[in-house]
Amino acid sequence: xxxxxxxxxxxxxxxxxxxxxxxxxxxxxxxxxxxxxxxxxxxxxxxxxxxxxxxxxxxxxxxxxxxxxxxxxxxxxxxxxxxxxxxxxxxxxxxxxxxxxxxxxxxxxxxxxxxxxxxxxxxxxxxxxxxxxxxxxxxxxxxxxxxxxxxxxxxxxxxxxxxxxxxxxxxxxxxxxxxxxxxxxxxxxxxxxxxxxxxxxxxxxxxxxxxxxxxxxxxxxxxxxxxxxxxxxxxxxxxxxxxxxxxxxxxxxxxxxxxxxxxxxxxxxxxxxxxxxxxxxxxxxxxxxxxxxxxxxxxxxxxxxxxxxxxxxxxxxxxxxxxxxxxxxxxxxxxxxxxxxxxxxxxxxxxxxxxxxxxxxxxxxxxxxxxxxxxxxxxxxxxxxxxxxxxxxxxxxxxxxxxxxxxxxxxxxxxxxxxxxxxxxxxx
Numbered sequence: 371x372x373x374x375x376x377x378x379x380x381x382x383x384x385x386x387x388x389x390x391x392x393x394x395x396x397x398x399x400x401x402x403x404x405x406x407x408x409x410x411x412x413x414x415x416x417x418x419x420x421x422x423x424x425x426x427x428x429x430x431x432x433x434x435x436x437x438x439x440x441x442x443x444x445x446x447x448x449x450x451x452x453x454x455x456x457x458x459x460x461x462x463x464x465x466x467x468x469x470x471x472x473x474x475x476x477x478x479x480x481x482x483x484x485x486x487x488x489x490x491x492x493x494x495x496x497x498x499x500x501x502x503x504x505x506x507x508x509x510x511x512x513x514x515x516x517x518x519x520x521x522x523x524x525x526x527x528x529x530x531x532x533x534x535x536x537x538x539x540x541x542x543x544x545x546x547x548x549x550x551x552x553x554x555x556x557x558x559x560x561x562x563x564x565x566x567x568x569x570x571x572x573x574x575x576x577x578x579x580x581x582x583x584x585x586x587x588x589x590x591x592x593x594x595x596x597x598x599x600x601x602x603x604x605x606x607x608x609x610x611x612x613x614x615x616x617x618x619x620x621x622x623x624x625x626x627x628x629x630x631x632x633x634x635x636x637x638x639x640x641x642x643x644x645x646x647x648x649x650x651x652x653x654x655x656x657x658x659x660x661x662x663x664x665x666x667x668x669x670x671x672x673x674x675x676x677x678x679x680x681x682x683x684x685x686x687x688x689x690x691x692x693x694x695x696x697x698x699x700x701x702x703x704x705x706x707x708x709x710x711x712x713x714x715x716x717x718x719x720x721x722x723x724x725x726x727x728x729x730x731x732x733x734x735x736x737x738x739x740x741x742x743x744x745x746x747x748x749x750x751x752x753x754x755x756x757x758x759x760x761x762x763x764x765x766x767x768x769x770x771x772x773x774x775x776x777x778x779x780x781x782x783x784x785x786x787x788x789x790x791x792x793x794x795x796x797x798x
Contacts, residue, residue: 397789398719398737398759398782402461403468405774407431407447409455410470412477420455427453432767433471433779435511435748436760437520438463439547443758443781444520445471448570449508449528450767456480458506458522474520475550479504482528483537496560497539498526503555507537510570511699511748517581519553520545523572523588531768540569542586542599554604558597562608566592571699573639575650575667576601585671589614589636591657596636598670607673611665613685616658620696623715626744628765634658638700640709641667642724653688653700653709653724660695662688662728689728695720699749701757703786708795710736710757710786712746719746719759721795734793742780751786758783 406428411417420426430453435446442460449457456473457480473480483501500507508528513521522545526538539560544553569588576584584601594614599606614636621631634657642651642664650667665685675681691697697720700711706723713720718738726732737743746761759782763772772778790796 398739398743398757398784400742400780401758401783402465402781403777404433404779405468405777407433407779408468408470409459410472411455424453426455427451429772429774430454432762432764433760434762434764435509436758436781437512437514437750438752438756438758439514439518439520442547444474444512444514445760445781446509446512447471448510448525448530450531452529452532454508454528456506457508458512475504475545475552480506482507497541497557498536499557500538500555503543504552506543511572513572513574513586514547515574515576515581515584516578517576517584518547519581520547521572521574521586523569525569539563540567540588542572542588544601556599556604556606558606562597562606564590564593564595567595568592569597571637571639573641573652575641575652575671577644585667587639587652587670589639589654591634591637594635596639596654596670598673598676600671605673607676609670609676611682611685613654613663613687614656616656617661620660621658623696623765625714625717625765626763628769630765630769632658638697638711640700640702642702643704643707653702655697655700657698658696660691660693662691662722664688690730691720691722691728691733692730695733698747701749701751703751703755703757705755706786706790706795706797708786708790710749710751712749712759713738714745714747717743717746719743719749719757721790721793723795723797725797726794732794734790734795736789736793736795737782737784742782755786756783757786757789 430451433445437444441463444460458474459471460474461469507526522543528535539557541557543555567590573587582602586599588597596609616635637657639654644650651664652667653664655662669684694715697711702709709722711720717740719736721734743761744763748760750758762779
C-alpha cells in the first residue's frame with residue numbers, strides 16, 4: 371500500500387514539474403491576434419465599393435512584417451493576391467486585442483495606380499517609376515531607424531500569386547516618422563536586377579548623430595545577391611557571393627502539416643555592434659539554409675572593393691545552427707549581444723549569443739508554440755529591450771487555405787532579459 375501511495379505521489383510530482391516547466395517555457399506574451407485583419411476605412415461606403423469591385427477581399431490580406439517606433443507598430447500586408455486594402459499600415463501599442471489597421475502614410479498612398487506618368491518615367495532602358503512617389507505598391511518588411519526614418523522596401527509587384535503586375539521597379543521609400551512625409555524614393559536600376567530577383571527584406575545600418583552616412587542592405591532571395599544603398603550618395607550597387615545561395619539540403623519544410631520545398635537564398639541579415647576599428651559585423655543567412663555567415667559592413671559599403679575577387683575571403687562562416695533550423699528574419703540586440711531569429715520549422719524563436727561559437731549547443735529556443743507561433747515570419751528588437759514577433763501561417767495561405775474561424779495572425783512580445791533566462795544565450 372505504501373509503495374502504491376509513493377508511486378501516486380511521485381507521478382503527481384512529475385506531472386506538477388512538467389506543468390511548471392511548460393508554463394515557464396511560454397515566455398512570449400500575446401499582444402495582438404486576428405482571425406482576419408480589418409482596416410480603418412474612410413467610410414462604410416468606400417469599403418462596400420471596394421468589396422463589390424474586388425479591390426478588397428478580406429481573406430487575401432495576410433500581415434507579414436512589423437517594426438516599432440515609439441507607440442506605433444508598423445504592419446505590412448504584401449499584395450500576394452488581389453484584394454489587399456493597404457500594404458503598409460500601423461496600429462498603436464495601446465490598442466485592443468484585434469485592432470483595425472491604419473494605412474500609412476495615408477489611404478491614398480496605398481491605392482494601386484491606374485496609370486504610369488510617361489513624363490516622369492526614365493528612358494526606355496531605365497526603371498519603371500510611379501506617378502506619385504508616396505505610393506506604396508507592396509512591401510514585405512520595413513525598418514524604423516535610429517534617425518526616426520521609416521525605410522520601406524517596395525517590390526513594386528502586385529498580385530504575386532495570381533496575375534502579377536509590375537507597377538514599378540523595386541525601390542526604397544523613406545519617410546520622416548515625425549511628419550509622415552516622404553524624404554526620398556530610390557528606384558533600383560535595371561542593371562542590378564536579375565530575372566528571379568525578389569526583395570522581401572530591408573536592413574538599415576545607421577546611427578544617431580551620423581544619419582546622412584546611413585546604408586541599407588536588401589537581400590535578393592531569388593537573385594542570390596545583396597543590393598547596397600548609400601543614403602548620402604543616393605546610389606545603389608549589388609554585391610555577389612557564394613554564401614548568398616541556398617543550401618540544396620535545407621530546402622525542405624514541414625509546417626502546420628504542409629510539406630513544401632523552397633529555394634530562397636540570402637534573406638535574414640543583422641547589423642552587429644561597432645568594433646574597435648569602427649566597422650560593424652553584418653550577419654546573414656539564406657532562408658533555405660541552417661548556416662550563419664558574417665562580413666564587415668566596410669566590405670559591403672565599398673562599391674569598388676566589394677566587386678574585387680579578393681573580397682571573397684572577407685566573408686566568414688560562423689557555424690551551423692543544426693537540423694531544421696531554417697530562419698526567415700534575424701535581429702541583433704546591442705545590449706546583450708544576442709541575435710534573435712525565427713525558427714519556422716520548429717514553430718519557435720531561437721537565439722544565439724554572439725560572444726559564443728555558433729553550433730547547435732549554443733543555440734537557445736526562447737519559445738515554441740504549435741498554435742501561436744506557426745510560421746513566425748518577422749522579428750524585431752525595439753529600443754526598450756523587447757522583442758516583437760509576427761506569426762502568420764504563410765504556408766497554409768499559399769498552398770492550402772486558412773480557417774477564418776481560427777486566429778491565424780498573431781503578434782507576440784517579450785522582455786529580452788526575461789526570455790533568455792535559462793537558455794545558452796544568457797551571459798550569466
